Each structure stands twice: as C-alpha cells, then as structure tokens.
Amino acid sequence: MSEYVIEMCNITKEFPGIIANDNITLQLRKGEIHALLGENGAGKSTLMSVLFGMYQPEKGVIKKDGQPVQIKGPNDANRLGIGMVHQHFKLVHNFTVLENIILGVETVKGGLLKMDDARKKVMELSEKYGLLVDPDALIEDITVGMQQRVEILKMLYRENEILIFDEPTAVLTPQEIDELMNIMKGLVKEGKSILFITHKLNEIKAVADRCTVLRKGKYIGTVNVCDVTQQEMSEMMVGRKVNLKVDKEPAQPTDVLLEVKNLSVHSKHGTKNAVNNVSFQVRKGEIVCLAGIDGNGQSELVYALAGLEKSEGTVILSGEDISTESIRYRNTHGLGHIPEDRHRHGLVLDYPLAYNMVLQRYFEPKFCNKGFLRYDEIFSYSDKLIEQYDVRSGQGSKTIARSMSGGNQQKAIVAREIDRDPDLLIAVQPTRGLDVGAIEYIHKELIAQRDAGKGILLVSLELDEVMNLSDRILVMFEGEIVADLDPNAVTVQELGLYMAGAKREEV
Amino acid sequence: MDKFLKKEGTASFLSAVAAVIMGLLVGLIVLLVASPSNALAGFGMILTGGFSDMKNVGQVLYYATPIIMTGLSVAFANKTGLFNIGGAGQYMVGAFAAVYVGVEWTFLPPVLHCIVAMIAAMIAGAIWGLVPGLMKAYCNVNEVISCIMMNYIGLNLVNLLVRQTIFDSARNQSYWPADSAELSKLGFDKIFVAGATPSSVNAGIVLAVIAGIVMYIVIDRTKFGYELKACGLNREAARYAGINEKRSIVLSMVIAGGLAGLGGAFYYLSGAGAGIAITEELAAEGFNGIPVALLGMSNPIGSVFAGIFISYLKVGGQAMQSLGLAPEIIDIITSVIIYFAAFALFFKLMLAKLSAGKQKTNANAEPVSQNAKKGGTA
Numbered sequence: 029m030s031e032y033v034i035e036m037c038n039i040t041k042e043f044p045g046i047i048a049n050d051n052i053t054l055q056l057r058k059g060e061i062h063a064l065l066g067e068n069g070a071g072k073s074t075l076m077s078v079l080f081g082m083y084q085p086e087k088g089v090i091k092k093d094g095q096p097v098q099i100k101g102p103n104d105a106n107r108l109g110i111g112m113v114h115q116h117f118k119l120v121h122n123f124t125v126l127e128n129i130i131l132g133v134e135t136v137k138g139g140l141l142k143m144d145d146a147r148k149k150v151m152e153l154s155e156k157y158g159l160l161v162d163p164d165a166l167i168e169d170i171t172v173g174m175q176q177r178v179e180i181l182k183m184l185y186r187e188n189e190i191l192i193f194d195e196p197t198a199v200l201t202p203q204e205i206d207e208l209m210n211i212m213k214g215l216v217k218e219g220k221s222i223l224f225i226t227h228k229l230n231e232i233k234a235v236a237d238r239c240t241v242l243r244k245g246k247y248i249g250t251v252n253v254c255d256v257t258q259q260e261m262s263e264m265m266v267g268r269k270v271n272l273k274v275d276k277e278p279a280q281p282t283d284v285l286l287e288v289k290n291l292s293v294h295s296k297h298g299t300k301n302a303v304n305n306v307s308f309q310v311r312k313g314e315i316v317c318l319a320g321i322d323g324n325g326q327s328e329l330v331y332a333l334a335g336l337e338k339s340e341g342t343v344i345l346s347g348e349d350i351s352t353e354s355i356r357y358r359n360t361h362g363l364g365h366i367p368e369d370r371h372r373h374g375l376v377l378d379y380p381l382a383y384n385m386v387l388q389r390y391f392e393p394k395f396c397n398k399g400f401l402r403y404d405e406i407f408s409y410s411d412k413l414i415e416q417y418d419v420r421s422g423q424g425s426k427t428i429a430r431s432m433s434g435g436n437q438q439k440a441i442v443a444r445e446i447d448r449d450p451d452l453l454i455a456v457q458p459t460r461g462l463d464v465g466a467i468e469y470i471h472k473e474l475i476a477q478r479d480a481g482k483g484i485l486l487v488s489l490e491l492d493e494v495m496n497l498s499d500r501i502l503v504m505f506e507g508e509i510v511a512d513l514d515p516n517a518v519t520v521q522e523l524g525l526y527m528a529g530a531k532r533e534e535v
Numbered sequence: 536m537d538k539f540l541k542k543e544g545t546a547s548f549l550s551a552v553a554a555v556i557m558g559l560l561v562g563l564i565v566l567l568v569a570s571p572s573n574a575l576a577g578f579g580m581i582l583t584g585g586f587s588d589m590k591n592v593g594q595v596l597y598y599a600t601p602i603i604m605t606g607l608s609v610a611f612a613n614k615t616g617l618f619n620i621g622g623a624g625q626y627m628v629g630a631f632a633a634v635y636v637g638v639e640w641t642f643l644p645p646v647l648h649c650i651v652a653m654i655a656a657m658i659a660g661a662i663w664g665l666v667p668g669l670m671k672a673y674c675n676v677n678e679v680i681s682c683i684m685m686n687y688i689g690l691n692l693v694n695l696l697v698r699q700t701i702f703d704s705a706r707n708q709s710y711w712p713a714d715s716a717e718l719s720k721l722g723f724d725k726i727f728v729a730g731a732t733p734s735s736v737n738a739g740i741v742l743a744v745i746a747g748i749v750m751y752i753v754i755d756r757t758k759f760g761y762e763l764k765a766c767g768l769n770r771e772a773a774r775y776a777g778i779n780e781k782r783s784i785v786l787s788m789v790i791a792g793g794l795a796g797l798g799g800a801f802y803y804l805s806g807a808g809a810g811i812a813i814t815e816e817l818a819a820e821g822f823n824g825i826p827v828a829l830l831g832m833s834n835p836i837g838s839v840f841a842g843i844f845i846s847y848l849k850v851g852g853q854a855m856q857s858l859g860l861a862p863e864i865i866d867i868i869t870s871v872i873i874y875f876a877a878f879a880l881f882f883k884l885m886l887a888k889l890s891a892g893k894q895k896t897n898a899n900a901e902p903v904s905q906n907a908k909k910g911g912t913a
Contacts, residue, residue: 336774356777365775373775378768383761387776396758 030094033058033221034079034110034190039088041074048074049085052247054223054240056190061212061222063232063253065265066242067463068435072225075242076192080105080112111188113179115195119167125178126150126163129185146185153184157214172321173204180211191215192223197231201321202491202524209235227265227464228492229258243267266464274468276475279499281311285483286333286452291341293328295507302328303339304507310452310483315474317486317498317515321527325507326487327368330454333485334358334365336373346451359388364450366441366458368487374441375429382410382425385444417443418469435462442470446477453477456487471497491520505529547832550882554830555844557882558875562868569867573858580858581868584851591854593727593734595847597805600739601626603842604798605824607743607750608791610833612664612678614754615787616767621667621682622795623821624689625660627811629796630803630818631693632659634811637712637804638701645715652716653800660796661789663689668788672781678788686817694813708810717806718742739801743839746794750835763787795821826873832883848872 032055041049049071056062066072077083079090081099089096092108099105119128126143129150135142150163159177167175176196183191193212197205212222212235224236232239232253239256241248241264248264263269286309293303303325310316318326332339335355343351350358359365367373375384386395386406395406410425419439421427429437442458455474459467474497478484488494494501495515503511503526510532513523525531562581566574585595605622612619619625633656636648643651667681703710721741724733754760765773766783773780798820803809827845831837848869856862 334775354777354779355774356779359777367775372769372771374772376765376769376772379765387765387772390761391758399757399759401756401758401761 030091031058032056032091033093034108035091035094036075036079037089037091039075039078039085039090041071041078041083041085047245049078050245050247051087052242052245053250055250056221056223057238058221059216059219060237061216061224061235063236063239064223064225064242065227065229065232065239065261067227067265067465068433070242070265071245072242074245076112076194076225079110079192106186106188109187109189110192111183111186111190112192112194113176113183113196115198117175117179119175119178121168122166124164124166125161125170125181128167128178129163129182131182133186150181150185153181157184157211157218159184159211171204172199172323173201173207176200176208177211180215189219190221190223192225194225195227196224197226197228198489199322201528202520203528205231229261232261233258241265262464274471274475274496276497277479279314279478281314281499282481283312284309285312285346286310286485287342287344288333289342289344291329291332291339291343293325293332293337293339293507295328300507302507303332305341306504306507306509308502308509308512310485312451312481312483313478314499315478315484315486315497316500316502317488317494318502318504319488319491319494319523319527320504322489324504324527326504327456328507329504330365330368330456330485330487333454334363334367356388362451364445364448364453366445366453366455368456370434370437370441375437377428377430379429380425381414381419381421381427381429381432381440382407384429384440385410385413385425387444388448413440413443413447416447419443435466438462439466439470442473446473450482452483452485454485454487457489458486459488459490459493491523494523495520503527505532546883546886547834547837550886551830551832551837551841553882553886554875554878555872557878558872561875562872565868565871566864569864570858570860573860577855577858577860580854581848581851581872584854585847587854588729589727590729590732590734591850593723593736595843595850596727596740597734597736597807597846598849599843599846600736600743600805601798601802601820602823602827602845603740603743603839604746604801605795605821606827606831606838606842607747607824607835608795608798609824609828610831610835610838611750611754611794612787612791613828613833614760614767615763615783616770617668617671617678617784617787617791619664619667619682619788619791619795620679620825621663621685621792621821622798622824623817623819624682624686625663625792625795626799626818626821626824627693628663628689628799629656629660630799630811631696631709632656632796633716633800634709634712634803635696635701637716638710641713641715643715646719648713648715649718649804652712652804653797656796656800657793658796660799661793663796664788664790664792665785668785668792671788672784686821690815690817693811697811697813703810706810708812711808711810712804712806714806716804718801718804720806735805735807737805739805743798743801743842746797747835747839750794754835759786795824798824823873830873845869845873 034056036052036054039049039052052071052075054075064072074083078085079099081101081104090099091097097108120131126147130146135145147163154161159181161174161177161181196208200208216222226232236253238250239253239261240250241261243265289307291303291306292301295302306329320326328337331337333343335353335358342349346362371377386409389395390401395402407425413419414424417439420436421432438460445453459470462470474484486498498515501513501515502509503513505527506529511526563578566577585591605626608622608625609619633652636652636655640648640651663685666685667678670676670681671678697709701709718737718739721738723736727734727736762778762783765776765778766780770780802820803811823845827838827841831841852869
C-alpha cells in the first residue's frame, strides 16, 4: 500500500505557445490537508483539470494508491473517489438541499425516487461530520456558507475519499471561514484526504499539513507548513520578496467630494430594497471601503452611483447634484468606475484592446474628428497605456480583448480608469484575479491617487485588502450601512460580526 | 500561408466559398433526382446562365440591386445585434412610396423626380424600421416578432393604398412610375444587350454598391459605427461607456429600414415596366436579404457580392426553363443552393476549429460567449 492516496507524477501539459504545467508532481497523503498554492496563471486550474480528466497530459502519470490509473473524464475521477467543491457552486437554486445532493446519483425503484433512503443517508452524514443543514430548505433561501456545506455533502454522499476545495473561502465571512476550517479538520480525522487550492497564506497556516507551490507552470516545491513562515511561502509563490503589508501614510482628507443622501435602489427580486436609505460621504484624499458579504447591496449601490441603475435619493459629486444625470455625464464629470464584472460592463470582449482603452473617451476630439475615429491616436494612446501599466497581450493594441487572460483584462480596465484621472474612483474588487505583483502595483497606484487628492470608494470582498488599504470602512449588511469603522481600531473578527449582521452601530 | 489563413477576412471568404460549393453540389443532387436526363445540362446552365450573353450579365446586376439593399439592411441591423426580418415590409412600403411619388408628382423635373421618389422610399422604409426599433429599445419587445407584424401591416396597407390611389384596373396593379422618375440607364442599355433587347440594369446597381461602401465606412471608421457595434457586442458595456444604447438600437433599425425601402425604390423605378401588384405574398426580395447578409457574413462589401451571386443563380435558373423544367424545380434548386450557402458561418466556425488545433491558443482566453455566437447566426 502506498503512502499516497493520489499522486500526480511529473505532469506536463502544454498548450500551443504555453507550458501550463511543466513537470509537476503533487502527492497527497491519506488523511492530510494539502494546500496547492500559486498565483493566477500558475497552473493550478490546469493541474486540477488534468486530475479530472478534462485534459490529457503530454507526460506524466496519475497514481491512485500506488497504481497508475487512466482518467479520461470527470466520471472516471468520480469513480476513483475524487470530488471537488468548485469556487462557484454548482447547485440548482430552486431545488431543495436534499434534491441537490442526490442529483445525478438518484436511487430509484420502478422509476420512482426513493427519497427516504437518501434522506437517511444525508442525515447520517451531516451528523457524522457536523455539517448541519436543513435537507428541505431551498438552495436560494440558504446562506452561501450553507450552500458550501451542501457541496461538501454532495461529495460525501458520493463516497468520495479525495476532496478538492477550490478557493473555498472567497465567499465566506471570517466566522464562516473558521467553521469551514473546523469542518475540514473533521473530515481528515474521518480518513478523508483534502486538497486545498488557495492563495491565502494565513488559511494555509491555519489548517494545512503540507503545501505544494507552483509558479508560472513550474513546480517550486512541497513544504511542511509548520516549517515555513508566511513570508517564505509568498516568496516561493511569487519568486521574489513581496511586501505583504501596504505602505501608506495616514490619510489627509480635505473637502467632501461625494455626498450620498438617503439613497435607495429597488431590488430586482422581491419587494425589499437592495439599497435602503443609505447616506455617506467620501472626502478628497481618502480611501473609503465598502465592506460586506457579496450580495448585501454593494453592487447596486455602485451601479446607482455610476448611473447604471435607477435610484432614489441624492448623489452630489464635487458640489454638483448628479442624481439625475446620464451615465455619459457622470463619466465625463469626474467619475471613474472599475466595474465588478469586467465581462459584463468593463469590456467589449470582441473589440480590440485599443477600442476598449477608449471606451468612455472615443468621442473626445483627441480620438474623433468630425464623426470619424482617429485610428492613429487611439492606437498610440492604447500603446502608451499598455506600456505604462504593463498590460500583456498577444498582439498589443490589436489583440481582441476576449483572447487576453483575466488578469490582463483587469489591468487594462484599471489602466483606463486611472488614466482618465477621475476625481472619484469607484473601484470594485480592483485586484480580483490578479497575481501578487499586480495587486501590489494596483494598491500603490490607488494610494498614489489618494495622495494626489482624489477620493476613492473601494468595494472589496477580500478582508486583507479592506484592512490594508482603507482609511475608513463602511460595512454594508442587507442594503444598509451598519457601521463606520476605523481600520486601525477594529479587528478582522469584529468586522466579520458586522458583516454577518450580528452587530451594528448607529451611523 | 498560415498567416493568410489566420486573417479574419480570408477565413470569411474561404468559408463563403466552401458553403457555395456545398450548396452547388446539393443542388446538383436535387437536380439529378428531379430530372436525371436533364440534370447535367441544367446544372451547366445554372453555372453559366448568368454569363451566357451580355444581356444576362446585365440582368444579374438588375436582379441583384434590390437584394443587395435588403441584404445591407439585414447586415446593418445585425451589427447592433438585431435581426431585421422586417425587410419585406420595409421594402414594400418603400416601393409604394417611390411608385406613388413616381406616378403622382409629375410636376417635378426628371432627375429631381427620381431623387424625391427615392427619398420618399427611404423615409417610408425608415418608419417601418422605426416602430420595431422603438418597441425593442423602450419596451424590450423582440424585434423579430414586431418586424414580422410590420411585414403584414406593410403588405396589406400597400394593397389598400394602391387600390385607393394609383390603381390601374386594366393591369390589376399600380400605374407605372412616370418616365421622369425612372433611374438613369447610365448607358448600360448599350453595353448589356443581346441582339436588340437590352437588359433592365440601371443606375440602381451603382447606387447599391455605393451604399455598400458608405455603410462599410460608417461601420468601420466612424464614431457612430463604434457605438453601434459596441451595443451589438455588449449592450451592458455600451451603457457603462455612456453610449445611449436605446438611441443606437432605434437608429440602427431606422437606417436598416431606410436601406430596405430604398431597395424597393430601385426595383420599381427601374423602368422595366413594373407596377406594384395586389398580392397576398410578402416580397421575396425582402426575405432574400437574409441569405445575402448571411452569405456576406454581415459585411457590407461581402453583401454586395453575395447579392450578385444569388441573383446570378436566379438568372441561371431562368435559363433552365428552356429545358422544359418546371419553374418550381428551378426555384427549389436555387433555394437549396442559397440555403446551403447561408451555412457560410458554420463553415467559418469549422475552419476556425480546424486551425485552432494548430495555432497557439491562450489557455486563459475567455470562451466565446453565447451572445457573440447569436450575433453571427441571427
């Protein structure tokens, strides 16, 4: 019997022009939590796709309990007992918890579902592993943390032995993260083996036994987590020294730049307001962060400020009431917006990069003469931004945005918005999908904007980012601002309580 | 060669050619089934009929004129992500407006008369495009449904108006437009002639080609085109950029309608002796714009060539009548060829897939969105 339940030995997977996995070895011991650490584009997803048979590697073997196996597709992987909790849950929202768990592996008798057996099994499992869920609740009615438990139960119901968690903490509150960590520890105690994909070093420190680090498709090494510091792990991941803490001077806020009074946005679903009677200010020279769990009205609030969604209430920018002004007017009068969803709002994916770089400026005399676009100007401007912000793409300004990697798409948007030099920059998750180096760069850039007297409204789900970058934290819960906090005077745990609605202050 | 294959334009052209060849082969099979003894001779006529004499070359251009216009109409709306299936209605109301002006406003001097008739046709077609455009932009009514409705409203309204205003009971159709309203022959009747019979080709084809070139410039080079395409490719991003997407949708449909309406004017002002007949059928020229645009890959210049190609098949088909084949069979064969030709997009995707195996692909590239695919096939 081999020491390892699953081994991926010397895996090489090439895509034309790119070696996504270059001779990577990953060995998962029975009963351990093994972290897979790497930046975006390091090859983590490719490696997992190989494990699930979505890609066939050019070189290398996969062994289960020491025996080489062929994995030709997800069904093979499932048969070998490998299961995965995806970053974006794969659940049917109008089905109950129980129905979701048995989906695809229903036990039937004469064409009818045998729900009672399934229910019994699910209840047993949930008790055994401390995964308390209501089997009859609809998925759409339960919290994200609960949904994740359903995903875990799905794997357990299928009697998977090897559980893969793909960035499982991205959508959770600090309290829920703690609970998840406990669940993971409980699972390995019962003999399961866990592969934990993440780029959050403190979580690795907290639960993982060993950690395999990938960088740019290459295998860097496997370490015992207890033997290394977070700093050392981050250096392995990035390949150089990185500053985990953002350096910044205390803010010197001056005049009020943005004033929001009694802003409400109707919800698309149901009768409740997505944003309910919110008032706040952003002053010049400060970074105000809107923290909160995804879906508590931050997106709607930003859409309302940008004019993308109808709202009630008053929005005053630089002393001017812009509540009823058009999107174009706001864009050209000092509002910049790094949108949450770069594919939906930020880019016209089938346009070349150069066209995307002038998305809000193409009509300016610099880029447009008597109704005709000035190609030379547009492309040379785009080339300048590409150079200055290190946006990488196959064919420079001519590259179709769709063919670029997510991180570079994001960089292009950040470059465009900062270069427009807005008075108020609304940055929604500006570093999502970026590697540590680029995150560092964008953080510095945001601070530079702040120090130049601009106001920044940052919306972020990453608590590290919230704590590091902001000068003031506004916590949103169920469409309302429930706290106005000083990041230096609040702990992450406390912040988590506000985010979960367990605590609120009068603001 | 690799570079040549990779170019977007080349891929479009190659796939259109592949689609046409497939269509012709299937057409041959249909012909073999329908009439084995005449099949090869008939097929030869389809292929060469359009070139058999100078008059037929002229006829190819003549029949191509209206379908180039309706093809441009469909292609233009497609750039904004809209499917203009209302070409038939826009074409008919345009035709009526042109003929009405041509018949009634004889006080106008020759060239001006023709120009006013064309402008009237454009306005009428534009109004027929405006209605679905407004409904799409402000009430989110699917433009396909409203366009189809507008087709029938247009058809019956034209029947009614023809009967009440410019009805020639002797021919059971409208009067013919006055000579002063006819499009100039530009001397084409001296070039495209067989024996003593000249072809009906006229200035319309020149104007249609100019329309194609102008549209190409508008779409590709102007701010307006930038906005329209942005709306078509990603409406949400267009809004985010501050583009008035409702205005773009409405304008796109208005222009599409105007183009189709102008197609109606070109056909009925040709001086070929045609009045608007009272009919219960939607104008075929309106619908033929759809295969023209598809075969032309929604590219204005491509649509011009596609229109000429489809018209060429029509003339070739007419030549087959000398073999005693029923006109219906000829229609079926030309339809089959057009039908397959419209698969050009499918061949393009196949080509892309084939070359994707060899070329470098970015593992991080975003998958082609549903929307982009729809934009192409719609």
